Amino acid sequence: MSGISGATRLAAVVGRPVRHSLSPLIHNAWLAAAGIDGAYLALSPSEEGFPHLVEGLRGSSLAGINVTLPFKEAALAAADVASTRAQLAGAANLLLFAEDGSVQADNTDGQGLLGAFASQASGFDPAAAPVVILGAGGAARGAAAAFVLAGAPKVRLVNRTKGRAEAIAHALGEAVSAHAWSELPGLLDDAGALVNATSLGLEGQAPLEIELDPLPASAPVMDMVYRPLTTRLLEDAAGAGHPVVDGLEMLILQAAPSFEAFFGQAPPAGVDVRALALAALEQDA
Ligand code: NDP
Structure with a gap:
């Protein structure tokens, strides 16, 4: 990220607490490697404030948000339309803010889960x-x-x-x-x-x-x-x-479809976000 301007495309993770979220690290590494003028932030509203935050972001310049604990159920409730997988999951981890002011909910955790099996337990x-x-x-x-x-x-x-x-x-x-x-x-x-x-x-x-x-x-x-x-x-x-499948692989693979939804392209190859995330986990421990 070379610097944020009025044209920078923005997205964020919203959770409480959000301090230890690995999502900013993952998305910003992909943004830098892809040379996209974008930034991914971390927001931590109060529990009561979450629905107001979503209302206030309708039609805003924020492309969307990822949602983590404890707001995933509230995120689904705050959206105007929801994918089948978000409805079945009873929760959303992705909200997209369309230009017409509508809020679309999706849940990419299942893609992360099954993607992790595909990558670490081949043939499953x-x-x-x-x-x-x-x-x-x-x-x-x-x-x-x-x-x-x-x-x-x-x-x-x-x-x-x-x-x-x-x-x-x-x-x-x-x-x-x-x-x-x-x-x-x-x-x-x-x-x-x-x-x-x-x-x-x-x-x-x-x-x-x-x-x-x-x-x-x-x-x-x-x-x-x-x-x-x-x-x-x-x-x-x-x-x-x-064969063993770990939660970090799921976390990274649920982030990939969100990145594409926010920034219009798949995450770039050639950046080892797993190694970056592992280093951050080790530093936190
Ligand atoms: P919840 O708090 O909603 O659920 C916790 C679950 O753990 C409940 O089923 C609870 O059982 C059970 N549990 C807790 N303590 C015990 C115990 N001592 N003995 C038996 N069962 C227990 O958490 P989430 O569903 O949101 O998350 C669960 C885990 O998944 C977390 O560790 C979270 O970090 C991880 N996670 C990882 C993701 C990833 O991308 N890798 C994504 C989402 C979550 P009971 O109903 O009886 O209380």
Whole structure:
């Protein structure tokens, strides 16, 4: 970024807290490498202020925003139109501000998730076998929606609070089933993939320790947690011979379609944003 002028195309990530977001690093590295007159900022409104922020940005010079915790559900509610995948996910991570003043919502987390599988577990077919997802928060619902759209024959949601998993299954239809944690061992033996979408394993939280033996060795194990990058779950999975997929790859690959929507072209090749993000994670640790 050589300098911001009135002609600079702007986008931002909006979250609270937003200080540790890797999105500005990723998008600004792509902007610099592509030589685009653009800048990507980080905004942190109050919880009550978020809908007002979106209203105020209608028809503005900001191309759009990425939305992260805790505003993803509010972002969907604030939009005039939403893609099917955002509606199924019940949340938006991308809002675009059109010149006519309208606000369009989308959710690229599913593309990031499936893209991460494609890049780190080659040959994985989401439609081939049931998928087991641990958790029933926003990340789990988004992942379940992505696998349903990708044709998974069954998505099994396993959560400490079974009622939250049941609510998601109700919203997404019969391809999704809800289970208590105690049912997990019986859900793995015919599974094609396992995804951790709980916050267990996140820095400062207890690690996620589960018995992986029943899971076929060919089934990839994915952890959406990326602080730390190599969680206990991924260590155990790699030790047992499973292909492993990390949350950082998902984060980077969900950013790519947003970049294209904001700045009109795909991210440039030849800039290793994963290495930049890894260095930033190490510095933060
Ligand atoms: P939520 O707070 O909405 O959900 C947290 C989930 O973790 C719930 O299912 C909760 O179960 C479960 N959980 C928390 N503590 C425990 C525990 N001690 N034992 C069992 N289950 C527990 O979070 P999100 O859905 O927004 O995010 C989940 C994770 O995914 C986070 O680590 C987040 O950083 C990561 N993420 C990564 C992304 C990426 O791009 N890589 C994108 C989005 C999220 P219960 O319902 O019973 O409370």
